[in-house]
Amino acid sequence: MSSSTAAPGSSPLTDAGPSSLCAREPYVPAERLVAEMVPPPRFDAVRFSTYLPDPRQVSQSEAVETLEGFSAGLGGAHASGSGRRGFFGFGRAKTPKTPVGPRGVYLDGGYGVGKTHLLASLWHATPAEPSRKAFGTFVELTNLVGALGFQQTVRTLSAHSLLCIDEFELDDPGDTVLVSTLLGKLVEAGVALAATSNTLPGKLGEGRFAAADFLREIQGLSAHFRALRIDGEDYRHRGLPEAPAPFTDEQVTKAAYATEGASLDDFPHLLEHLAKVHPSRYGALTDGVRAVCLTGVQPVPDQSTALRLVVLADRLYDREVPVLAAGLPFDKLFSEEMLNGGYRKKYFRAISRLTALARDAKGLVSS
Structure with missing residues (x-):
């Protein structure tokens, strides 16, 4: 100019x-919402190898190792039609009638410890075509449901191998019920889950609304994940x-x-x-x-x-x-x-x- x-x-x-x-x-438009479910520009080039663990925080290096194993376990066929993988199940398993064990990993820790970096690295490392893995924030996920409708969102995301949800937060009871139901459907379809948050899955909604009234939904969400605690200072x-x-x-x-x-x-x-x-x-x-x-x-x-x-x-x-x-x-x-x-x-x-x-x-x- x-x-x-x-x-x-x-x-x-x-x-x-x-x-x-x-x-x-x-x-x-709804099609843009789906197409843009990839890591944002800041995290487009990040990989596990570019994450620099704080040597004073063992949990950071352990998280990298755990997530590398998780991504390796996601290689191969999708659960629908070809068998379902258990959490960290590196071999192909027979499709059970009901999900067995957690189907996801949940990165919990303070702000600035690199959770989004690790989540995006997992997305990049997972051996699947970009069109078969999705990355978005919690608010983007709930808006996708609003744009497509619940059933179409389930059908769209069920074709994926992995769904990564950044900044997982529950700010109201409606979101709690919506996301609990959605993730349950995706787990049944064999989609692996990964999320980041500053709050442990069992504590979601605490201090924001009457979480005790929605304990069943919150516990249902928690059951989908194995929590990994990441400690450290704000790297920014x-x-x-x-x-x-x-x-x-x-x-x-x-x-x-x-x-x-x-x-x-x-x-x-x-x-x-x-x-x-x-x-x-x-x-x-x-x-x-x-x-x-x-x-x-x-x-x-x-x-x-x-x-x-x-x-x-x-x-x-x-x-x-x-x-x-x-x-x-x-x-x-x-x-x-x-x-x-x-x-x-x-x-x-x-x-x-x-x-x-x-x-x-x-x-x-x-x-």
């Missing part, structure tokens, strides 16, 4: 100027300098105009706009955006808004989109009440990821 003439001493401005996320209301900030302090509105605006493909939005208005777009479309919301510039960053007003912001932060991180911000530092976005509540791990993950993206955006501002 050519650039217009700028004032002396300033950065060149792009002809069109920055776009606005608030002006976008993307529509995502291990040994790296402090995140840059927020810039001024003027600096952010100037950088947005000088950066090709940048978007520029007022933070409160963006939060309002997110309520009008389904969270499963937040990835499409950022299509073609090379940097997100935000002015007027301030505390998130309520929990519903905060959870939408978490999903946007995840999609920006997946797509490696830098975030340049003016106003409040990202570690002040969420109230103490939020950080001490049932969604605290989600909020800390969002802070961690936004901070990493802010570090990536620092170079957009001229010295």
Whole structure:
């Protein structure tokens, strides 16, 4: 793109100027939802060999070894018509009338220990055609059901060897029943499961709704998985300098105009706009955006808004989109009440990821 003439001493401005996320209301057809069930750009090239376990955390190297064995055990024919494999069953087994033992692996641990890296590595290592293995976030999976309908989702995913679910969280009872039923159908069809979460499968929903009332569904979900605990510190900030302090509105605006493909939005208005777009479309919301510039960053007003912001932060991180911000530092976005509540791990993950993206955006501002 050519650039217009700028004032002396300033950065060149792009002809069109920055776009606005608030002006976008993307529509995502069902076929795109299915086609995009692959690891996002940040994790497209990751492999088990590129995961660097912390030598102080034995659970990290053990997780790599376990997952490599799991992926090797998924080679060969799909359960439908050719026999079913048990969890870590490396040979072909006769198809039982009911599933025997867990059919999946569940990566539990704090934010920033590399769970998504490992989940994507499992997807890449599994010896099946890309069209026969699926990778998506929990919210993308539930939206797929909404787009295709339950039965068609079961038929579509039943043809897969592996379903990887990132950021597995249960935020309401409806999702609990829906996902429990869906995964049960997929296990019966011989689909292997893998998931990541910051919460053990038996504790899903705890602190968010009356989980005790849905204990049967939660226990049913837990029965599908063998949990692997991954300990460690947040690798995104291990040994790296402090995140840059927020810039001024003027600096952010100037950088947005000088950066090709940048978007520029007022933070409160963006939060309002997110309520009008389904969270499963937040990835499409950022299509073609090379940097997100935000002015007027301030505390998130309520929990519903905060959870939408978490999903946007995840999609920006997946797509490696830098975030340049003016106003409040990202570690002040969420109230103490939020950080001490049932969604605290989600909020800390969002802070961690936004901070990493802010570090990536620092170079957009001229010295």
